Amino acid sequence: MIITGVDYYPEQWDRSMWEDDIRRMSDLGIRTVRIGEFAWCRLEPEEGQFEFGWLDDAIELIERYGMKVILGTPTNCPPLWMFQNYPDTLQCDRDGTRTKTGIRGHRCMNSPTFRKYAGRIVALMAERYADNGIYAWQIDNELESNHCTCEYCAASFRKWLQDKYGTLDHLNRAWGNVVWSGEVSDWNQINAFMTAAVNRADWFNPGYMLDYERFCAASTTDYVHFQCDIIRKYIPSAVITTNSCFGSNLPDFHQEFEPLDVASYDNYPPAVIPANPEKFYSNAFALDFVRGFKQKNFWVLEQLGGPMGCWSPITPQLEPGMLEGYAMQAVAHGADLLSFFRWRTASTGAEMFCYGLLDHDNQPNSRTEELKHLIHRLELVPNLSETSLTSKVAMLYSADQEFSFKTQAQSEGFAYWTQMRLFHEACMNLGVNIDIIPQSHSYEDYEVVIVPTQFVTDKDSVKRLEQFAQQGGTVIVTNRSGVKDEHGNCIINESLPTLFRKMCGCYINGTDAIGPRYQRIRSLHGGVFSITSWCDMLVCETAEPMAVYLDRFYAGTPALSVNQFGKGTVYYVGTVGEKALYRSLLLEVFHQRKMNVIENLPDGVESTVRSAEDMQFRFFFNNTLEGKSFFAEGKRVSMQALEMKVLTRSGQWI
Amino acid sequence: MIITGVDYYPEQWDRSMWEDDIRRMSDLGIRTVRIGEFAWCRLEPEEGQFEFGWLDDAIELIERYGMKVILGTPTNCPPLWMFQNYPDTLQCDRDGTRTKTGIRGHRCMNSPTFRKYAGRIVALMAERYADNGIYAWQIDNELESNHCTCEYCAASFRKWLQDKYGTLDHLNRAWGNVVWSGEVSDWNQINAFMTAAVNRADWFNPGYMLDYERFCAASTTDYVHFQCDIIRKYIPSAVITTNSCFGSNLPDFHQEFEPLDVASYDNYPPAVIPANPEKFYSNAFALDFVRGFKQKNFWVLEQLGGPMGCWSPITPQLEPGMLEGYAMQAVAHGADLLSFFRWRTASTGAEMFCYGLLDHDNQPNSRTEELKHLIHRLELVPNLSETSLTSKVAMLYSADQEFSFKTQAQSEGFAYWTQMRLFHEACMNLGVNIDIIPQSHSYEDYEVVIVPTQFVTDKDSVKRLEQFAQQGGTVIVTNRSGVKDEHGNCIINESLPTLFRKMCGCYINGTDAIGPRYQRIRSLHGGVFSITSWCDMLVCETAEPMAVYLDRFYAGTPALSVNQFGKGTVYYVGTVGEKALYRSLLLEVFHQRKMNVIENLPDGVESTVRSAEDMQFRFFFNNTLEGKSFFAEGKRVSMQALEMKVLTRSGQWI
């Protein structure tokens, strides 16, 4: 069965409230309780003085009420005595100074001193609760890439570079350091990335920035290994995960989750849906992205339970149906466990207006009613958890693209994610499952592979795509692909899309970074579409043009093309369009491949399928604030705002 | 008589200009000259070397021309030798580093070294001018809450906390430090509030932030006591004040003014009146707020004398009538002394485009003409200064609300001041005097008590309000009341408005932080009003609904309610409306209480009454750029833009 849980912080509440809380969770049908991930100061109130009794009691109580514990390691927030006694455990900021205490997530994951104390507390917990039936372990909390500028990190970065490049000569050539006389003549000239003023990453060498991002991500991965190894030493069979989130410094998720058993995510879809549908991206993208971390079903360790606040003004109240709808949306994309954040809204601390299920009044409310309804509904389909998403379409992700694109804006308002989301949303609106997988992963079993914005290019990856296409696969390549080599330097002496030219059957003899401006293209298969951000001017070699620009000096020039390559087909999308363009393109692709699509889903309605050998559940989610009505699977479907409907193979609605 | 004065800086001008300046002041009818508050470097040009001769001469000259001196202590700006010799006298910034010299107000009020030198110069001045007929003393200049992060301040803060909480255990529980493992195990782990980047106060524990704000405010209060004590040692009868202003770090004004004899204010109403009346708040609010510091008439030590500049681009020129109108507005709210900033615009230094009465050309101009007219007018009513404002309506203010609300945005664009101003402005437009008094003050003699945004709640305060209502008073409570306890933690296990629920006769079972969006309510007494910022969904118990929401999933739910409570009435306002809502609500309240109102004042026209046993002056101020015409007190009143008209009891217009 899909498991429904809650996040709970027993240490934050008077003991007299514990049993009532836990009984009410159990009564609601809650199955897991996530605890512990911020409790270090209660577990080790002074250096080397440990107090596990309260945690023993909390776990015992939860289990007594028939629920299981997901236990977090408390390393995101060391106690203040650590920062006081060992300042080197504290991260340094972009300007090189130690950050201030009083916040969270401010420990340096690389610090040997921090590792010593973190290792000890994790070991003690693993040892103590090895036989306790802990359902799963969560490492730390919302790990970001370890962007710290301390001396230890700088030294580690230099070591990482020495291992990679061997000699300064290799490094200087790889980064093209000669520009602006930046050649390194002594390893100690290399520092962690620091700036005098914010937002100046664009002044720095992109080769250096790319390796620095890789190093920071590798630090986080190493830190995950470090904790996993400790836990597994005591509990070889432990199920270990960590709750990912998408901040400004992304780790390399595929590396990071390699040692972990299951991918997890903190799922906070937007409480406010923009009026302009072009401005809205479904959170389905994030869910499929997370499912791709380990290419299997995943967990949500924090699921939206109320209005958000604290880091910004409080958001509006959840719309009716939103709590349940967004939870079901996660399930529709492969979530097998949903732990709601959080049982009751904090009454103290910085997050006191980041609402949980219960308000401060501790009374049942419309959100707990929705949760009850959700749990009831999931109980109707206990075998849903035995299903998963099977996709014929894959989209390739690589952390390098994100690392490289974010420091070099290709045009105003244009991000690596822009095109990924557009393709993804079109699949959703056509009812077609899509996997987002690491670029290095095999995709031989897919029919269609979408590779948007292959900014940083590697030859092996291109060769594999060529093979895939030659053997009959469909590949979709976009603008800003083939731009850079693996060191983040621009590929020279070859026309764009360089390594992709052969398979695309076209090259580019002019580009236009139009940024936030809007222009138009006309599809040769019908339709005029709005475009923005970027325009490649294509010269079709073996390819056929699919659409041409309608404006300015390159009106009439191809913007999209299609190329027969071996037994397969390769599309090149030279611009960035409105949502309808991607829907139109993918519809053509899927028709050609005779894939099953649902053509008439209204805007804002998305559909996926979870299935197993002997069963199938088709999900329809109306991610808008209006009612929607349409025909699908031979039936008329009417949906309320934010409603999720699930259709079984036998035609039953759940 | 209402006294008209000017601010003058003799040390900034060649001696040859002094007598001409002072004679012209005297000729205009000026009665007081405020001097001295930035002159330390001329009084003590080198450490321990004092030169009072020039100040003796200036005072003598002013007095010779029949005027009185208001003497400022020069402690806002120590001489540069102090910062050079004793760097610990310089404030530290948010990032923990010493601020840079070259600005003003940058001394640390807590620094013992600074106190030593400040104490000496103040003592020397008090001793020297004890018998000089100084009209009043101004302490320092525009005192803000002492937000300094130096080591001494940090230590003082820890001491303040030790005195308050005794043990770390008490402190940890009071602040709820367990969240994010922030429990303090050694007092030295506590620092002054520092951030690595600006605007990040919302990452910090609100309990810590609230006490830190209280401590910073207490530091300023202590500093005021320190200077008062010195002056009174030499001049027991001295009249002492300080010129308040409203910056980003407000002190606790009621505490701060406790040792002082009279409240003062630097009154700079807006030179530009927004086109949209909803965007405009009358400066009358600030004036009534200042009158509340000591609940009696007050002084203006800096009154708008010309266009503002320097801290921002120069503002447009004052509209004709604005100088006089705004000055009379201050009088209408209880000002008994108006010292215009400043005699002549500075020709050097950072403020050289912050205009005084005279431009650099030193010629009479339209503003000095208006001043002459003002003085003449005030001379017609010499007994005006014997009157004061008597109010039947009180609004409660508490620094805690400001301290707590400002670090935790309840919704985008929503401030503690928002609702205070809306209620105040409605009173003004109904011609009803209103006092803004400290929450701790007695209000038994009022008929109506408005308590907007009682975010931080204390039990005694609520009990007193209940008693007041039970004995027949009218109380108005708003949304975001009863949210927090005295430590800044959210009150749990009680429905909002928690402690206020009983008197309001309703509770809240849902909230919606709509931020800058607009929705609507319908008053059950007639009228539809635009609302914004916040929506409480009310459940009326003993109360009657007064208005209901018209939009979204809570359409039909009560938004405002009224409750009979003992002999009195308690209103609850669950949302934030347009100005007309408050006018409508208060009109109903005042009618019910059979209070005297002026119902037909046009938008932007405000009215107050100053009175004494045997006299009464009703003020009408047209705070707009259009002429206005209306009936009031049985007369047709026509007013020009920015005009103030005053009606005596005998029906005479002044």
Add this chain to the structure above:
Amino acid sequence: MIITGVDYYPEQWDRSMWEDDIRRMSDLGIRTVRIGEFAWCRLEPEEGQFEFGWLDDAIELIERYGMKVILGTPTNCPPLWMFQNYPDTLQCDRDGTRTKTGIRGHRCMNSPTFRKYAGRIVALMAERYADNGIYAWQIDNELESNHCTCEYCAASFRKWLQDKYGTLDHLNRAWGNVVWSGEVSDWNQINAFMTAAVNRADWFNPGYMLDYERFCAASTTDYVHFQCDIIRKYIPSAVITTNSCFGSNLPDFHQEFEPLDVASYDNYPPAVIPANPEKFYSNAFALDFVRGFKQKNFWVLEQLGGPMGCWSPITPQLEPGMLEGYAMQAVAHGADLLSFFRWRTASTGAEMFCYGLLDHDNQPNSRTEELKHLIHRLELVPNLSETSLTSKVAMLYSADQEFSFKTQAQSEGFAYWTQMRLFHEACMNLGVNIDIIPQSHSYEDYEVVIVPTQFVTDKDSVKRLEQFAQQGGTVIVTNRSGVKDEHGNCIINESLPTLFRKMCGCYINGTDAIGPRYQRIRSLHGGVFSITSWCDMLVCETAEPMAVYLDRFYAGTPALSVNQFGKGTVYYVGTVGEKALYRSLLLEVFHQRKMNVIENLPDGVESTVRSAEDMQFRFFFNNTLEGKSFFAEGKRVSMQALEMKVLTRSGQWI
């Protein structure tokens, strides 16, 4: 012949590419190659270890293909070993800390250590290439005013002040330090300008700020002398320049270029032309400004060769004709050499998306086609380089105005450049050459002298203007003139425009800083014009009003005036108008002086003349994206978007 060159960085490319690159340059008709200005780390890879061989080879190769070398001194970017070994060579930021390495232009020009190493490398280059036929030397790169806060700079500033003022008493009086007790009692109390937060220059003493800006500019000038002296020691006949650019910290260009032989500029006109013509200023202003540095023809050392990027998102692609049109525009304003930035777009380093002529694909493209066309066209008029611009109109510039105006915003959105550009653009649209010359320069040979925004005033300058007018010249003075004395203090006891009052025949008895608001004036000679930013209310004495305000309380008051002064005429422009106002005013002036104008140039079309005794070239440039058609010089002229047409005296179009 006008010389066409390219910027090239041989050290950034594999040697195998050099000869192909250089041959292709030569084939295109390129005459000069600028190299070397960022190559220090390759010339001195370790301290004291020099490697000139590769540069010898590059120079030899360029010369072998018949081209000349412009050689840059590489001092903008010292190698990293210097910053590592001698941290005092690194600039300090506004907050007083050392800036971070990894950027460019971050050496402190004043640092003695830096001077030692910079001096050595420059000397070695000058000695080595003394006999190599180097066409010209470029000192450093895009020199800005040396805004560094290091201790050495602070000490140098104090020394500079001691030399200027002698005693602290003089300095304290000059700066008016008594304001805010800022009097200096020890030279060491004076520091370089540092702030705790950004954008706070307006808190500091304007006298201090003005001298600090002068000092920073003088540091840059001194640095130019330092390098010139070294080069000239080895090559007395060297042609030396530096490539100016307009950043946020402008040097004093006229001082800076005094020791140099020719003025140079990095010319990057806007790739995107705003839709609203009032928002667009032609880059012609910058070109005329640079020609004024030495009052003779100049060079462009970096001419726009492709879309810009890196410091900001990539700009749109150059419009067809833009590369050639902007290059010809530079020629039309006196450029005799155009070195395009850059041969091929960098493939590594921070500027890899700041496009050169060739894209990364290294293929001929539309931009190289335009360049070929340009070179061909310039070859048709080999004697064009023997011509220059002769002007009857001069506009006075002084660095003091820029230094003083930028720290004290006179109204929102109003800059020193605002009025300079408006007058300049009107001349261009009337086909009238205009020189922008230093305020101290003689202008006896001109007919019309425009002196906008003479904010900082000096008596000699005003006397010279009076003489010029009295002897028959026309002078145009604007608002914000006569405001300040040479120390940056406001002039007192005189009505504005103070020193200019006599020649203008009017004074100001009121001002209004209307900022971004719009009002209107009516010209008494016909026409209503939109105005903004500032309004002076004029009282005409001997002058005649030319236009009056139409709005608000000063409607009917004169806004512009004209005064007969001796044999000449002086105009006073009391407000800031739309472009048409300046066109109208100057048309009247030029008619009166019977000067030759081209009355019917459409909006956005500009015209200048280059001539010599026996020849004349009239340039027409259509700086818009639409075709334009008009009559000029008796001919119908039709121009495409961004087209430049050149008419010889004999009526031939080139």
